[in-house]
Amino acid sequence: EAATGEAEAPAEEEAEEEADAGGGAAAACAPEQLTTTLAVDAATYPAGATPTFTVTLTNSGDSACTVDAGLANQSLVVTSGADRIWSSADCPAEAAGERLLLMAPGAAEAMPVAWPRVRSDEACTAGLPEPRPGTYTAVAVVAGAQSGPVVLELG
Template structure:
């Protein structure tokens, strides 16, 4: 029996096992020392931390509204700011009207008056009076010819007579309308029909109820009703 370890035995496979066992024991000792040291350190400060956690109330941090808004804008979640409304453009001042320019329709007042007799006996001719007044600030001109200033007689849907039918020449009649001075035209109807084909012998209107109106551009006078016998 050998009294000491053979050097060949230490260098062989038995020697590797021996050193591995010693290293395992050393590692185990180091782990135990580390655990004890950690327990001591945490044990001393643990109650302090717990008590401080218990005694110090959890205060809610105060948030500045301005900062909160800035943060929201920075995060890109702010509502889109309303598009500023465009400043109203200044309306250019209207150019003063010059005397002799064409009358604006808004400056004209058109009216029609029928004769006093609303019922015309056989052979009596209806008469009408048309007035056109310039209410503008200066004198203006207007075409009061038979086409531009039309007097029309109807019976129901039947167009009986019109000053615009069978007009000879250009049919224009430009007049100067002074402010507030009415242009007056009086006309007598011969009780005959008119047509656009300008027949030489127009037929006579039959007894019945008729409507007369005057029109100029978009202007229309109230209807005048009369009767023929």
């Protein structure tokens, strides 16, 4: 192991974690270094069809960096006007583990997110009314970087 003379224990631990992630030492991505975009697989969904979104995280900075793209560090929120309908962060079915990515400048990571056409809240309340046919807006946030809104229509 080569010594730099400036190594401190936390920096060594971070370097080991980053090496485990498949790359050399890189700083954590700052939110302003990341771009989150959101797309939906259709503009209109007939009754019973499940909207599927693609959340894409891009390193828009000019240096490699690491980012946790795990479920605990991302959310997709669906609204209707001021009414918050659903969030992927509410009561996730999967464990919200860490997913550390080493992202080169310009690198992108796409993550699919399905909205099961239900309402949710942070308290995991059962029996919430189903979303009605109409226009909905979705926004994604990954590692502090927010996407622009995407509009979709439920039939």
